[in-house]
Amino acid sequence: MDARAQPWWMALAGLGGGMLIAVAQSSLGGGFTPAVGVAGPDLFYGTDLYTPMTPVAVTVLALFLVRWWPYLLAAGGLVCVVIAWPQLVTDPPVLMFYYQHAVAFPLLVIGVLGAAQRLLDTGAARLGAIVAGLAIGFGFFGAALHNVGYQNPNTALHSWQVLLVVLGLAAVTPALRWGMSGDRAWSWQLLRPAVAGGLVVLVAMLFAMLGTERLAELFGVSYRTLAIYPNAKSAIVGGLTLAVAVLLVLIAGLWPLAGTLTAGLTQLAVTVPLTIALAATVDSLAERGTAVLAGIAIGAAGAATRHRMAAAVALTIGAATSVLVAHSATSGQPMKLAGQYGLIPSLFIIALTCAAATAAIGATAPVLAPRGAVPAVLGPIVSVFAVAGLGITPVFDGGARDQGRLYAPIPLDVAGVLLLAGAAAIGGLGVAHHITSRWASRKQAELIRLEAAAAERDRLARPIHDGVLQVLAMVQREGSELGGTGAQLAALAGEQEVALRNLLSGNATTPGGERSADLRGRLNALASPAVEFSGPVDPVPLPAATTAEILAAVGAALDNVRQHAGPSARAWILLEDEDDAVRITIRDDGPGFDPDRLRVAARSGRLGVEQSIRGRISDLGGTTTITSRPGIGTEVELWVPR
Secondary structure: OOHHHHHHHHHHHHHHHHHHHHHHHHHHOOOOOOOOOOOOHHHHHOOOOHHHHHHHHHHHHHHHOHHHHHHHHHHHHHHHHHHHOHHHOOOOOOOHHHHHHHHHHHHHHHHHHHHHHHHHHOOOHHHHHHHHHHHHHHHHHHHHHHOHHHHOOOOHHHHHHHHHHHHHHHHHHHHHHHHOOOOOOOOHHHHHHHHHHHHHHHHHHHHHOOOHHHHHHHHOOOHHHHHHOHHHHHHHHHHHHHHHHHHHHOOOOHHHHHHHHHHHHHHHHHHHHHHHHHHHOOOOHHHHHHHHHHHHHHHHHHHHOOOHHHHHHHHHHHHHHHHHHHHHHOOOOOHHHHHOOOHHHHHHHHHHHHHHHHHHHHHHHHHHHHHOOHHHHHHHHHHHHHHHHHHHOOOOOOOOEEOOEEOOOOOHHHHHHHHHHHHHHHHHHHHHHHHHHHHHHHHHHHHHHHHHHHHHHHHHHHHHHHOHHHHHHHHHHHHHHHOOHHHHHHHHHHHHHHHHHHHHHOOOOOHHHOOEEEHHHHHHOOOEOOEEEEOOOOOOEEEHHHHHHHHHHHHHHHHHHHHHOOOOOOEEEEEEEOOOEEEEEEEEOOOOOOOHHHHHHHHOOOOHHHHHHHHHHHHOOOEEEEEEOOOOOEEEEEEEEO
């Protein structure tokens, strides 16, 4: 198969996995996060240990097999076949549907996120961000489908499930073909996130398994107190889970922790308004489904842009605005929205919250991809954070309705504030990632420059060694025998030979090995009857190497004055000490020259100005400006940052 087509097949498989996620979510409903055993024995499990262990074991296994994500999707899809056609299993046990959801959902979520990780690793950033957002977007769609079964459980829900299973498996199947010959080598980079994810879901299950009586004993409070105030127990368990989970996520690194807090906060914030809006549209199934799909499409489009962080922030702020407006319109009583079935406002909330969550997950995925943490963090870890946060807040129980009233201890304004906090977290993560990326790019560019300089030095070393150095050695040897001027030439040749050898070896040093030098004093030493110097009263300290290069450039400019303007020409040197740079201006009263003369000289191979002046200053990160016209003299301005 053409390698260029593989990203599209991976994206198609991720889309199919999203459809299967909707099927698994619709089979149990009531939530928006993977089943990781966080409900607690008082709510569901009783004394059965195998029931909560099932999703935990499947989640941990999937994390360590994420390199084979197409097979995870296929396995989850086969379980969804049983969900869509329960008659395939004769005499199903009571918890059959729970076990189907507990097995299928973690496999599918981690499989879709594994596809996103693979896309991001191969450079398909836009497709990877979209696929990551689909993991949560289709979870919302499955939760919206759940209430369809209440209307006509024998036809409506079953028809949707059958359609999504068929389309999902058809989209996943092509990935299996090339997935068998794909890269199966284990990446140790994935080990730390996988370990962190497995420990987080295990700790969440252990805390959730604490019954009310056992929890009361641990904290030394009355059993009746926790029984009377169940929200207190949820807050205790949620707080313990979050505290330990934060420490465990640090195993994966600081960036996975930042991504967890950002995505987890956004996922938590959308739960309250989305559940209220879904309850308010229970009699408008087509409109509600369309709103969810529209939100997924908008969020995916935002994640596909280059400015996905800004798009996620904008959509999250838009969702927060709609939620705060709904809070004001209902006078702080969100049950009115559901009780009165406010269709249009609810559809806006559904679309915007789904878009915000999808875009936030899509924007976070590229930040986590270099650490190999997309499946672990955006899957089970974020789910545990969101569910534990629901226990702390606390929130209502899955949008349960009682005589037209929706019980929501958390008002919508709190949900709106959480969404604004999520927008700030997304923006902060984006800024931090941008700064880090720029720093890494500059560091890489500097390494490339150093390697190129070393290669060029090695290339020049051979001809210089065979030519120039031998000539200098001969001058040094022969000149010392002549005496007088010859001895002086021999001494200069010896000094230049040592300096050139040091330069070629990369060990060039400044005279005296000084760490810093006074540029003002060194320039003042150049003053003579023909050269006038002006500068600050105080010394201008610079690194010795920088000072040496500036002096060499100024010396080259003065040599040009003596050579081209004649011995009677005068020159002026002006030193200006700026806050973050120094500026040196060399001006003469010579005849000047045509500005095109330098370009002609450079093209013909005469590189005196280009190398002796511009090259030196450019290596220091500075700029050189040469201004001249016939009859007005020449001005050379050197600007060097500190």
